[in-house]
Amino acid sequence: MEERLLVTASPHIRDNSTTRGLMGNVLIAMIPCVVASALIFGARALLVVGVTTAACVGFEYLYCLLLKKENPVGDLSACVTGIILGLNMPVGMPLWIAVVGAFVAIVITKQLFGGLGFNFANPALVGRIVLFLGFTGRMTAYVYPDMAVDALASATPLTSTVNRYNVSFLDMLLGIHGGMLGETCVLAILLGFAYLVATKTIEITIPAAIVGSCWLFTALYVQDPYIALIECMSGGLLFGAVFMATDYVTSPFTTKGKLFYGVFIGLVTFLIRHFGSMNEGMSYAILLGNLMTPWFNAWGHQVALGFRKPAKAKKGGAA
Amino acid sequence: MFKSLKRSAKGAGVPHEKATAGMATVQMPVPEHVIIPMSMHIGAPAEPVVKKGDTVMVGTLIGKAGGFVSANVYSSVSGVVQDVAPMRMVHGPMTTAIAIKSDGKQTVDPACVPPAVTDKDSLMKAVQDCGLVGLGGAGFPTHVKLAAKTIDTLLINAAECEPYLSTDTREMLECSDTILSGIETVMKYCEIPNCIIGIERNKPECIDLMCSLVRNMKGVSVKPLPMRYPQGAEKTLVETCTGREVPQVGPQGKPGLPADCGCVIMNVTSISTLGKFLKTGIPLTTKRLTVEGDAIVKPQNIEVPIGTLYRDVIAACGGIKPDVELGKIIFGGPMMGGAAPSADYPVLKQNNGLLLFSKKMAVLPEAQPCIRCGRCISACPMGLEPVVIAEQFNNKDFDGLKARCIDLCVACGSCTYVCPAKRPVSQTMALAKAWYLGEVRKGGK
Numbered sequence: 001m002e003e004r005l006l007v008t009a010s011p012h013i014r015d016n017s018t019t020r021g022l023m024g025n026v027l028i029a030m031i032p033c034v035v036a037s038a039l040i041f042g043a044r045a046l047l048v049v050g051v052t053t054a055a056c057v058g059f060e061y062l063y064c065l066l067l068k069k070e071n072p073v074g075d076l077s078a079c080v081t082g083i084i085l086g087l088n089m090p091v092g093m094p095l096w097i098a099v100v101g102a103f104v105a106i107v108i109t110k111q112l113f114g115g116l117g118f119n120f121a122n123p124a125l126v127g128r129i130v131l132f133l134g135f136t137g138r139m140t141a142y143v144y145p146d147m148a149v150d151a152l153a154s155a156t157p158l159t160s161t162v163n164r165y166n167v168s169f170l171d172m173l174l175g176i177h178g179g180m181l182g183e184t185c186v187l188a189i190l191l192g193f194a195y196l197v198a199t200k201t202i203e204i205t206i207p208a209a210i211v212g213s214c215w216l217f218t219a220l221y222v223q224d225p226y227i228a229l230i231e232c233m234s235g236g237l238l239f240g241a242v243f244m245a246t247d248y249v250t251s252p253f254t255t256k257g258k259l260f261y262g263v264f265i266g267l268v269t270f271l272i273r274h275f276g277s278m279n280e281g282m283s284y285a286i287l288l289g290n291l292m293t294p295w296f297n298a299w300g301h302q303v304a305l306g307f308r309k310p311a312k313a314k315k316g317g318a319a
Numbered sequence: 320m321f322k323s324l325k326r327s328a329k330g331a332g333v334p335h336e337k338a339t340a341g342m343a344t345v346q347m348p349v350p351e352h353v354i355i356p357m358s359m360h361i362g363a364p365a366e367p368v369v370k371k372g373d374t375v376m377v378g379t380l381i382g383k384a385g386g387f388v389s390a391n392v393y394s395s396v397s398g399v400v401q402d403v404a405p406m407r408m409v410h411g412p413m414t415t416a417i418a419i420k421s422d423g424k425q426t427v428d429p430a431c432v433p434p435a436v437t438d439k440d441s442l443m444k445a446v447q448d449c450g451l452v453g454l455g456g457a458g459f460p461t462h463v464k465l466a467a468k469t470i471d472t473l474l475i476n477a478a479e480c481e482p483y484l485s486t487d488t489r490e491m492l493e494c495s496d497t498i499l500s501g502i503e504t505v506m507k508y509c510e511i512p513n514c515i516i517g518i519e520r521n522k523p524e525c526i527d528l529m530c531s532l533v534r535n536m537k538g539v540s541v542k543p544l545p546m547r548y549p550q551g552a553e554k555t556l557v558e559t560c561t562g563r564e565v566p567q568v569g570p571q572g573k574p575g576l577p578a579d580c581g582c583v584i585m586n587v588t589s590i591s592t593l594g595k596f597l598k599t600g601i602p603l604t605t606k607r608l609t610v611e612g613d614a615i616v617k618p619q620n621i622e623v624p625i626g627t628l629y630r631d632v633i634a635a636c637g638g639i640k641p642d643v644e645l646g647k648i649i650f651g652g653p654m655m656g657g658a659a660p661s662a663d664y665p666v667l668k669q670n671n672g673l674l675l676f677s678k679k680m681a682v683l684p685e686a687q688p689c690i691r692c693g694r695c696i697s698a699c700p701m702g703l704e705p706v707v708i709a710e711q712f713n714n715k716d717f718d719g720l721k722a723r724c725i726d727l728c729v730a731c732g733s734c735t736y737v738c739p740a741k742r743p744v745s746q747t748m749a750l751a752k753a754w755y756l757g758e759v760r761k762g763g764k
Contacts, residue, residue, distance in 0.1 A: 007658040011732030017739040117688040253693030302326040302702040304724040306567040
C-alpha cells in the first residue's frame, strides 16, 4: 500500500464515449448511403467516394506532418469529411477535381483555422461549394441512373420544368433519379438518421427543424402539402439536414439554438429554391447557418436554475 | 419539451455499481488509535477541551463548537488522549487534531443521556449536542439549517446518486425507525407541515419500505426520483421534489439557499443520527462507510468510529488484493469525492465512502481537442454552459462569466463525465468560479 498513489481532481470516472467513437458512428450511418449510391449510379460511385476519403485523410496527415503537429487521423474526422464530400459529387466527377475538393475542405477550411473544433464552417460543405462555383458544369452533370426507366425520373426533380405530380413517390424514396451520389436515396438517409439518433450521436432537433420548417414554408407557398413533401425529399435537403448541418463544431449547442438554426436553414433553403436563380439551395443555407452559429448560441443560451432577471435600474439615478 | 428549451439539465447517466446495497452493515473492530480533527464541518473549527493524558470515553466532548456555524466533536473510542497537535487534512488545510489511544473497551460516557426535547430551542440544543452536520458529504452544521424561519417543507435526501455508495440505502433498510422518529421530531418542533423523502428509483426496496411506513404520517410522502446523477444535489432535489427553484441570490445578496424557497434538506443518515441521539443520548461518533472498488478484497458497508485511519478500514475489509496495484484512494463517491495522497488520513463525520481503485481504473484518458458537441451543456444540472464558460475564463471575461452565472456551478462533475474528448471540463469550471469569486471580492462588483 506504500506505492505512489494518483491524486487528481474529481470526478474519478468517465463515460466510454470518445471522439473516435462518435465519428465512427457517423461513418456507420453513412454506409447505407454509400451502398445505395453504388447500386443506383454504378461502381464508379465507390471510386469517387474512395478517392475523396483517401485524399482527405492524406491531406490531414501530410499537413500535420509538415507543421509537426500531433497526428489527428485516428479521430476519424477526416474520414467523415471525405465520405461526405464524395457523396456530394455526381458520379461522373473527374477524380482530380475530387482531390481539389478534398484540399479545400481539409487544408483550407479545417486545418488553417486550427484543426478539429476550430473550423468556422463544415469542411465538406465548403469543399462542395467551391467545386460548385469553380466547376459548375461538371458538378451539375448528373449522370442518369442505370436503373432509370423513364426520362422524367432521370432528371433531378427540382428542375423547374419537371411536373412534380409526375414524379414517382417510390422512385424518390429509393433515389432512382439524377443527383449527387449520396443525396438521392431517401431510404438510405433515413436509415442512417435512425442509427445516429438511436446511438445518441446526434439529437433529433436540427434535422427535424430543418425539414419541418422547409416543408411548412413550401406547403404554405405552393398550397400543396404533397408537392412540398416531394421537394423536401429531393435535392440535398435531407442529406444535408442529417449529415452536414448536424456537424458538432459548426452547429449550436443548446436546444433553443438548434431550433433557431434549423428553422433558419429551412427558411433560407426555401427562399433560394423558390425565389433564387438556383434549383438547389441547401448547401448555401447550411453555410449561412454555420456562420450564424455564434449568434444562435448567444440568442439561445440556457436559463440557469434559479436565475432571475435583475430588476431594471430606475431611470434618473446617479450613473 | 418546453422545459428543455429553458435548460436541458439532463445530468449524467453514471453507472450504479451498488453491489454492496444488499449487504448488511458490518461493525468494525475497535481500532488501536483514532485521530479526530477539529474541523469536520463547514464553518469555524471546534476548540479542543481535552489535553494530552486525559482519559476519555465514547461520547465525551473533546472539541467545543467554535461559534454558531460550527459543531461539537466527541470522542469515538474510550481511552487516553495521546496528543493534541496540528495536522494537515486530506483536502489540504491545516487543523488541530486529537489523537486518542483506545483501551478497546468502548465504555460509554455516563454523561450521555437522552435529551429532553420540548420545544424548538431544546431541539436546537439537542442537535448541537449531537454534533450533527450534513452527513451526505457537505458537512454543514445541521442546527444552522434548522434555525431558518419560514420553512414549509422538510426534504429528506435519500437520492444517493453517487455510484458505488450504498450507505443511505443501508440506513433506510436497517434504521427506518430512527429515520421516522427524527422526521417526526423535526416536523413537530420546527413547525414544518410537509416532508418529502426523495429516493432514486434504483432502490425499489427502500421506496417500498418507506412508502409503507409513512402511510399513516400526516404530511409525509415519498418521492421516487429519476436515476440521473446528480439527483441528490441540493438545488436539483428541491426542483424535482417541489418544483421550486432555489434563487441564485438570496435576500442579503448572499448565494441563494434552499431556505430561500421554503425548503430545508437533511440527508437521510443525518435525520436518522438525530433520531438515534434522541433515543440513546450517544452523539455522532460512528459512521457507516461503503468500502468498494476493484482493488479491495471484501467490498462491504462497514460502521467505523470517526477518526479511524483509512489504513485500518482497509485492513478490516481484507486489505488490497495481492495481485492488484493500488492506484487511487477516494474518500466519498467517484464523482465528487477527493483522492487521498496516502492511507494515513482519518475518516471524518461527513465521509460516506472509501473507494480503492486499481492503477488501471485510476489512470484517466488524455484530453483531446473540444469538438463542441455540447454534451456538457445538456448534462449540466444547473443549466450552465461549460464550453462557453471555459472560453470566457480563458479570456478572463468577468462580465461574460457573470452573465452565464458561473457562481451557480455545483462542481458535480457531470460535464467532465460526459465529455467525449475527455477534457477536464468541471476542473476548468472550478478554476473559473474561483477566479470570478476572487474578482468579486477584490472589486466589490
